[in-house]
Amino acid sequence: MMDNLLYFAARTVVFVLQAFPLSWVARLGRMAGALAFALDGRHRRIALENIARSFPDTLSPAQVKACAREHFRRLGENYCSAIKTASMTKEALALHLEVEDNKAFQHWMKEHPGSCVIGAIGHFGNFELYARFGRYLPGFRAATTYRGLRQAGLNRLMQSLRARSGCLYFERRTDAAALREALARGGLLLGLLADQHAGDRGIPLPFLGRVCSTSAAPAVLALRYNAPLIVAICYRVSLCQWRIEFSPFIPTLHGDGSPRPVAEIMSDVNRCYEEAIRRDPANWFWVHKRWKPGKHRKSSPSPEDDQDPTASAKGAALS
Numbered sequence: 001m002m003d004n005l006l007y008f009a010a011r012t013v014v015f016v017l018q019a020f021p022l023s024w025v026a027r028l029g030r031m032a033g034a035l036a037f038a039l040d041g042r043h044r045r046i047a048l049e050n051i052a053r054s055f056p057d058t059l060s061p062a063q064v065k066a067c068a069r070e071h072f073r074r075l076g077e078n079y080c081s082a083i084k085t086a087s088m089t090k091e092a093l094a095l096h097l098e099v100e101d102n103k104a105f106q107h108w109m110k111e112h113p114g115s116c117v118i119g120a121i122g123h124f125g126n127f128e129l130y131a132r133f134g135r136y137l138p139g140f141r142a143a144t145t146y147r148g149l150r151q152a153g154l155n156r157l158m159q160s161l162r163a164r165s166g167c168l169y170f171e172r173r174t175d176a177a178a179l180r181e182a183l184a185r186g187g188l189l190l191g192l193l194a195d196q197h198a199g200d201r202g203i204p205l206p207f208l209g210r211v212c213s214t215s216a217a218p219a220v221l222a223l224r225y226n227a228p229l230i231v232a233i234c235y236r237v238s239l240c241q242w243r244i245e246f247s248p249f250i251p252t253l254h255g256d257g258s259p260r261p262v263a264e265i266m267s268d269v270n271r272c273y274e275e276a277i278r279r280d281p282a283n284w285f286w287v288h289k290r291w292k293p294g295k296h297r298k299s300s301p302s303p304e305d306d307q308d309p310t311a312s313a314k315g316a317a318l319s
Contacts, residue, residue: 010157017080018087022240025084026077033076037069047071047286054208070282082128086161090135097129098243099136109139114186116227120218120269122195123285125234126242130191131167133244140189143168183225192218195273197292203263207270212291219265222252231272236283247272
């Protein structure tokens, strides 16, 4: 009963938001985010602490608060906009989304047709848009992993919205075998969120001046499938305008062809995330407890590790 009520309530919200122009939806989301900043004390405190500790020498207390307030507005804007953009055609979305013309992709596909590319993505901007960039890169099928919601109705609604993107979705707990098969077939651009706490299975690496548990999944899969690794960031350019940019390929092999340690590879990924955060601090997901105390993996996993590497990807794209 409760599941059905939640489903119909959420479906009504989706219907209403998708009925209005994107600019109206984005502004409504910003107002909702400002209200959340005033009312949601727990997440406000988490954001304020995270920002203050990440920029101890560059942001004053007033600037930290201003950044956190703008971040909450962005969260509301992004979540509401994501519902609207999920229903938009590629042609309509092209007015609002720019995807970097990446020559490295084109060269790789020409030299290695049918290969896979692993993308380390993060909670930047309207991160639902990551699912759409496969349509801007001919020769690739976008794919990602996700963790299903506990409420079956809400999970069904979420997947119905995501299905329109043309992206393949693999549930982390049940679809590991299907993901491996898809990677073995090739032609995938697989995006994995790797910017949040990875639990006890993560590897301890520095991030914005503090050590935190970091997912090894992007590095492990890139090594296992001999795939290039990039970092993709969704930047908010202005209201209803986003740009997805790609880093250069992250080296996964030494000059002699031997694999680099996973910790080194993921340290490079973390540095790319750090650069993106410093470029626009309000654009990242500060309300998550990224730096948690606890046990971490004592040694770096290898590409031959028996356990599913996506299990440590702490959250999945678009979840």
